[in-house]
Structures are given as structure tokens and as C-alpha cells.
Amino acid sequence: MSLSPADLPNSYIGRSVPRPHLARLTQGRGLYVSDLSLPRMVHVAFVRSPYAHAEITRIDAQAARAMPGVVRIVTGEELAAFCTPWVGVLAHLKGLKSAPQHPMAIGRVRWQGEPVIAVLAASRAQAEDAAERIEIDFSELPPVVDVMAALDPARPVIHAELGDNLAFERRLEAGEVDAAFARSDAIVEKTFTFARHTGVTLEARSIVADWNAGEQRLTVHLGSQAPHMMQNIIALHLGLAEPQVRILCQDVGGSFGIKVHVYADDMAVAALARMLARPVKYVGDRLESFVADIHARDHVVHAKIGVSNDGVIQAFEIDDLTGIGPYSVYPRTSAVEANQVVNLVGGPYACPNYRARTRVVFQNKAVMSQYRGVGHPIATSVTEGLVDLAARRIGMDPVQIRRRNLVADNAYPCASASGLKFEALSHHASLDKLLAMMDYPALRAEQAALRARGIHRGIGFASFIEITNPGPAFYGVGGARISAQDGAAVRLDSTGAVICQTSITEQGQGSGAIIAQVVATAMGVAIENVRVILGDTDNTPYGGGTWASRGAGIGGEAAWQAGRALRDNVLKLAGTILQAVPETLDIVAGAVVDADGGTERMRLSELARIAYFRPDTLPPDFQSELMATRHYVPRQYPFAFTNGIQASYLEVDTDTGFVRLLRHWVVEDCGTIINPQLVDEQIRGGVVQGLGAALFEHCQYDDQGQMINANMADYLVPMAGEMPDIDVAHVVSPTLESALGAKGAGEAGTAGAAACVSNAVNDALAPFGVEITEIPLVPELILRALGRA
Amino acid sequence: MPAWLDGAACLPTSDGNEKGERRVKAAAFDYVRASSVADAWALLARHGAGAKLLAGGQSLLPALNLRLSAPDILIDISRIEALRGVTVSPHSVRIGALTRHADLLASPEIAAHAPLLCRAVAEVAHPAIRSRGTIGGSLANADPAAELPACTLALDARLHVEGPGGARVIASRDFFTGLFETALHPNEILVAIEIDRQPASVCGFAELARRSGDYAIVGLAAHGAIAAGVWTELRLGYFSVGTRATLATHAAGVLTGGGTLLEAAAALEHDLQPHDDLQASSATRQHLARVLLRRVVAEMESAA
């Protein structure tokens, strides 16, 4: 491999430098939206629909208006004059349909939790007291709850104008599927069920919107991942020009994809600020977050694999059904997860025969959309579950069947059966590394010895591929104004310090640290001298933000290019001052040095002093340019695929159905690793969220569409006490598209964690002939499978 | 699952005007601090039914925030020092009602004379909650999923209560009368828990909780004595099976009568009426109760 420009002697690339914001945050000096208080600010509490499906027949806010502190009570009809409705469709998801959605319900409610009335008061507590006094009469309608029922012509149609409850359908056929199944020695057919769950962020969604009538400008402080997208959308639906809207996303307490969507209540707050011409604040509370934030997953996948006795996988076939609530979420839609499932099943394997169908249906539950890993956990669980069961049918070890079928490490570039293009993956190298880490033979021996004593342990694997660094193929081609490119502006100030404005954002994952490392390395300065500015549409270049594992790979590359451009400008100036050829100079540790030998020639502070205060000493035709801006978007590949493999070791208590996680291993390949600690913690955090899906998390609904565990006591998030040690290692295949070579690492952990836990549980229960293809793997499910409940 | 949150998502609010309306801010209430037990009675008498005692607040305050309860005034008894602490006398151990979970966990007297409480309280919630929550609050709250009520049953504890009408002692088996209901009269305060010292006894404890610190799906606190390999005394206090902490007298009777573990497990069906909830069906709970019986009794037998 040739040396990339990132391999500089004074490089921060590949080093676990501490995050620059850490001290501020740990000292309690973070500034989250919930900390903000503006003069004349009012607080909003929403009255949300208690029913999944109903007509609103009467609203009486008389008593509420008289409550202390109440400023205004606003209905959906009244707010409609200030905000136009939106429709969550994209042109490239052909046939996807949805209905216009308003910030607050008008006439009819379609999910429990839909905002109906906004109560604005001097404090949140007063707003809540008044909200309790509002009387709304609802006339209940039969709800569509179950995904299966949604397509039943006897069930109600949620949006009459759409004709039916089918939002989207996609079919795919590759190779010769029927012939491949016909020649298979064993065929496994199973239904995989994935519960609905949500992403629980430490900080709930929050927004302060402030309409300044004098400036005719709306400033919105928002816990969001994509400020420019929100600027465009708020302007569009409030009837403003884009420059009239400023979005600030400063400290954000976690996102996981939850905070990249347009929410009805956020739009309502922006419109209310305009309506009242004063700042309006809304901070979601824990209970309403469960029914107001997006949910994810909720798939039922009927799936089939054919394999020959020599272990060669002949074909995959899936039929996926997923429920998305009553609206496709704006602007990224609610069809992307299903689309990804179709794209990704079978992805790690060299099997050309693949048939798939997915159907996306409306139902009267909370809206569903993209959350960490989008579609990957489903596709990986289905694929890896099938592969393990196929191996079991033909009596082959799960490692052996993977070795036989994973795409060879020297086969790249190549494409999957579904047409995904792979630049360079490392499935076999990853598998080898994983087996060595976990000492597979020793684990199998231990498993056998314990099994003889009635202790049931299981080992499960999950190979996966992961979409990162998406280009415009994701949203832009579908007509959404969601930027696929990112920008960075790097400048040298008059003391030699470096400031970088970047369009990517930070929600706790360390994007700011990554940018600082990249810029410091590109420039040749100490990282302490780099300050990163992000999350402000007034003060950063235009760009997509942080989502879909793109921050480092796209935003990082823009920062790299901008840093290198500024370095060139600095060396040109240094050459002029020093009367040297710029190419013979370099910047090391904040000083211009001779490239050959490293003798210091001048400090950057001195160079900046001359540029800013004594330009009279420079040649008359020389203009120094100490700020450089670059933008980047990948062009050769629509996505930079990463890959990896995970393994789980666990114990099933067959008397109680409890699963104890003993150990978890991950080997993944995200290309160049900029900050090993941040990458490893991204992987671990992602694994934990995957383990949550595997064992705990579930938005449970009754048959009336009421979420019945919408609180932190009954909705179980994974907690430290139940988590195993998670060992992480890497194989490094940089993308050659960019100078940095970085791909994304934010979602790989989530992609495979649940899959290998399911496989490990089935491995543990193999002596009982039990095969479970449903998550979460709660005790009762396992006991039922064992015939003990 | 904590019963105070059971179905909170779809419960009506305190004034019931809106199905499904849920909040996380308490309705306005008044607050007063009692300086002594007598002061607390006086305050209770003055404010009547709208008043509630506040001890550690770890059950009461969440209920207020969810507006499942909306008292007019809280009478804070948590600073009444006389109600806090463990005293050992020749025949018994007395635990003040305001003794915190964390105090129990750290107390050498409890470790020596009522080790069952140590084991149980280690499973109660998390350190932050244990450093405020009190034994009196837990017993007065009578959550069927709580550990400590079942322990008092297993230990055959006596609960000392005082009210304007005087003091009385209630046997633990008479104290828990229903879902969040006790034999306490409205103006009475639980002041102490008294447990006989039983030097030749063994205890056993196990619970099945999804996550460390969660309320259990099923739990068992047991206490008894074995002489020459025979159970001479055994009390099995189950929690999270039905509306209140329950003594499994039939199952215990089988074992003290010389029956087998299998027979005792079968007898549980006469002792328990487990409920259905999001975590487990009644039948699953019955099954898990049997599993715990086998495990806990086997553990006690091997320890004896």
C-alpha cells in the first residue's frame, strides 16, 4: 500500500487524542437546548391524542384559558395558517405514497401521541396544568394496529385518498432463483420477527424557536443532526426564504438517527414562534418521547435459503412486511429501512441468486423511520440466521459455511446480487482475526464440557456489510434537499491559531475531535491550536451534517482538503517572506521548516503577524490568503461499504428463559481509523444498542393502538450491568476515493449484534431442537419455545 | 415491573378527564417538615385526607410526577432522627422506619442478625435510590413487587405503628392487605420493624429481574431452621406474584412435614395467584415460582 498524505511525521491520524469538548461537558458547562432561556420566552405543552384513531368532535379550552400563566392555546386548524403540510415521499422510491401531514392534527387523529393542541404558558408546569383542563371529545374509529391486518380490505383505510394502506412495495429478482432452490440439498424457510423499538437518547428532543420581527428572521435552537436540511424545510413550510432561518445545533445529548427527522411538534414550535412573535420552547418529556419520537424496525420477514451439501449457498429469498405508522416521515421517508433490507440480505456472500419483496404499510401507531443501522440489523439477522440454520441442516460448522461462501478478499471490486458495489472488503481476514481473538476451539470445548453438566452456552456469529459515506444516491436523487456533500473552511488567525468551520455536527460521538485531528494533521500544527466551529447555519459551510456514518468519511475529507489548501497558501506566503521555493518548505508543530532537514525557519504566529499587520513588507503584487474552503462528496461509489463480523458467547438458563451475555467480539473494517478510541466506542455503543434490540427493547402496543409500556420502567433499555465485555479489533482497507481513506464506523456495531445473539441462543438450545427467529429474546419467548411456559 | 407504573401509559390522570393524558411534572402541592412523630400526627390531623407522609420519596415522588397521585400537602418525616437506625437487644433487632436501604446494606448488626435483609436490599433499585429510600416507606407503600415486604413475612417481623389513638404492633402477616394497601390507619405512622433474633436459622433469597436493580418478575425471600436434616421451621415470602407479598404456607408445610421439594413446588399452586403483566403470564410466573423454590430451598439446605 502506498503512503497516503495522512502518514505525515507529525500526524494525529490514528491517535486517540482526547476530545476537545470533554472538559467543558464534564464540568457541566455544556449548553443544551433545554438550558436555554430567552427574554419573553414561553413554554409549550402539547395535548396529545389519547387514541390511535379518532375524529375530534369538540374542543373546549375555556377553562384552560383561565389558568394561571397561560399565554395562548392553539389548535391544529389555527396553526395551519402558519405552516403548510408536508408529504414524506422521494422520487427514487418509486410508488411510495403518503398523505399531507400537519404540525398538529386537524379533524382526525391517527396515532396515540399525535399533537392535537398546543398550550403556551409562562412555564412548562403552568402549561401542563392548563393542558389538563382542556376538554376534547373524540369519536373513536377502529384502528389499524397489526402489520398483517393493514392490507386486509376489511380493515379501515387510514388515508381514504390513498386508496389503501400500502405505502410502498419493491420487488427484486437476480440470477436464477427457482433453479437454484431446485438444485439445493437443503432448504430452510423461516419467519423472522423484529419488534418495534425506539432510540432512547439521554437528552430528549428539544427546540427553542425565536421569531425576530425586526429582522424578519427565525432563529431555531434545535437538537438536530442536520441543520441545513432543517433550515430548508422550516423556511419552506413557514413561507420564509431560506436566509430568513438560522438553525443552531450546539450541544446535543445523543441522537442515533432519532434527531435527523422532521417532527410534527418541532414544526409546530417553529410556527408558534412566528404566530406569537416571541420565543417558544419545547423539551420533550420522557413519556411523550416514547410516542412522539420515531420508532424503528417492526418487520416480519418470511425468508428462505437453499444450500447444497458441500455448503455452497444456492439462493436467498425474502418477503418483508413492515409497518410505519400513519405517515411516511419527512423528508427521508419511512421506506428506506425496508429498501435497505432488500438491498442488504445476502450481502456478505457470493451468491448470485436472490429474490426479494418488501411491503411497507400504514398503521395507527407512532411513526417509524431511520434509526442507527437502518435496515442492517434486519438484513443481518435474516441472512445470518438462515446461514446458521442451513449449516445445521447439512451438519456443517457455522464458521465453515461462512468460509465457503463469504466473498473472497481478492474478488474486489465486485457487486452483490442486489447490485451493491463494493470497492474493497475483508470478510475472510476479519473472520480469521475474530476466531483468533475468541479462541474458537477452546470455547467449543468449554461449551461441550458445560453442556454435559446441564449448562447451556451458545456461540453465534454474524458477518455483515454496512453502508457508510452515502453520496446523493440516498436522498438527493429522490428530490430531497439533503446535502450529500460537506464543507470545511479553515483559517489561520493573527496569532497562528487555526479555526475550522465544518458543516458536520456533533451529538456526542466526537465529530469535533475528528475534525480537529484532521485539520491539525493537514496543517502541521498542534491540535490544541485548532478550534472547531459547527452546528450553525450562519457560521458554517453548507452541508449534510452527521448521519448515516458519514461525518468522518465526508466531512473529515473536506476538512483534510481545506487544511491542505491552507497549508499550501501558508507555504506560498512563507516562500515569499523567506525568499524560498514553497515546495522546499513544510509546516511542523506550528512552524515553517525546511522540508529537507527540518530546520525551523519561522513560527506561524510570525507569518500571520506579517500577513495581517505588515502586508506593506510583502511584494506589492502578493496577496496572502489565509483561509481556504473545500467541499467533498464521494463520486465513484454511491456508498463506501464497510464490513465486519461479530460473535457472541452467552448462557441460557433453560429453567427461567433468562439469557446472560458472557462476551462479545467485533472485528470491523472502516478503512483508515482517525481516532481508535472513538471508533472502538462507536462500535461498542452500537453493539449495546443492538443487544438492546436482541434482548430488551420493545414498543409494546395493545390491539387498540395504545403503547402500553411507554415509560422507562417498562421499556427496557440495555444497561451496563447486563452488558458483556466487548472486544473490538480492526482490519483496515481504506477507500481509495479519498485522501484520508476513512469510511464510517457509527452503525457497524448495531448491524450485527442482535444477529449473533440470536444465533448464539439457538446454538445453546440446539440440544432441545429449538429454533427461535424472533427478537427481543425475552424469557417468556424462550420458555415457550422450550415448552415450559 | 413496578406496580406503580403498571399501565401508566394508558391510565387516566388523577382527575380522570383525559384517557392517556400523561405528564412528568407534579401538580402543585404544599410541603411541611415534621420535627417529631407527635408533630407529624398533628399535621396529619390538621390537613386530613389531602396530606401524605414523605419519607425517602422514591416511590411517592415518581407517583406525583406522573400525576398518579396529587396530594395537597406532603408532610416530610425524613428528618425525625428518632425513627432512624438499628438497635440490637438480647432477643430482637429493631429497625427504625426511616432507616435507609443503604443503611441496612452497610449495617454490621443487620448482617449478623438479619442477613436476609442484606441480601434482599442489595437487589432493591440502584445506589442513588437506596441512599434515600427507607424501609418504612417500602413497607407502607406495599408494592407487591418490592423485596422488603416479602422479607418481613419470611422473618415473621412485628411492625410498630403509632397514631393519635396510641401505639400498636401488627404482625407482618396481617400488615399487607392488598395492592398498595396495608393495615395502617390513615393517621398512623409506621415507626419501627422488630425481628426476633434467631441464631440457628438459615435464609435464602433469589429474584428474577431482567436488569440489575429492576423490580423482579418473581422473587422469593425465605427463612427457616433445619435440625438433623429436617425442616423444623420455614417461611417462604414471595413477591411479584399477585397483588401483595405472599407467604407460601402450603409449600412450606409440605417441607416441614417431611415432603419432597417436588411436592412442595406442586403445592405452590394453592399458595399463589400470580398476575399477568407485560413481562410474564400468570402461568409463567407460577413456573418461575417453582424454579425459585427449588433453587432457594436447595441453597438453604446446603448452607444449613
Ligand SMILES: Cc1cc2nc3c(=O)[nH]c(=O)nc-3n(C[C@H](O)[C@H](O)[C@H](O)COP(=O)(O)OP(=O)(O)OC[C@H]3O[C@@H](n4cnc5c(N)ncnc54)[C@H](O)[C@@H]3O)c2cc1C
Ligand atoms: C427507579 C426506581 C427503582 C426502584 N426499584 C425498587 C426495587 O427494585 N425494589 C423495591 O422494593 N423498591 C424499589 N424502588 C422503590 C424504593 O425502594 C422506595 O424507596 C420505597 O418503595 C419507598 O420508600 P421511601 O422511603 O422512598 O418512601 P416514600 O416514597 O417517601 O413513601 C412511599 C409511601 O409510603 C408512605 N410512608 C412512607 N413512610 C411512612 C411511614 N413511616 N409511615 C407511614 N407511611 C409512610 C408515604 O406516605 C407514601 O405513600 C424503586 C424506586 C425507583 C425510583
